Amino acid sequence: MDTKKETNKKSTKFSAASQRNGISLVAAELLTRILEWELQDLKEAMPMVRVND
Structure with missing residues (x-):
């Protein structure tokens, strides 16, 4: 069960990082x-701009 929680945390962090990168792009x-x-x-x-000599 701990492994599943760790996997979910990693995917959430990856997802948030991807969203920030996407927003930055x-x-x-x-x-x-x-x-x-x-x-x-x-x-x-x-x-259209004239330069006075």
Whole structure:
């Protein structure tokens, strides 16, 4: 019975760690897409910016 409890504890810890890793990956992907979007927006806006000489 102790072995079964230990197995359950390990799988719960693994599951929690996997969820944290999954959330981290989703957050990283979201931030990457936001930065790419902002970069594209900036590139599109640059021709409109005039530099006074």
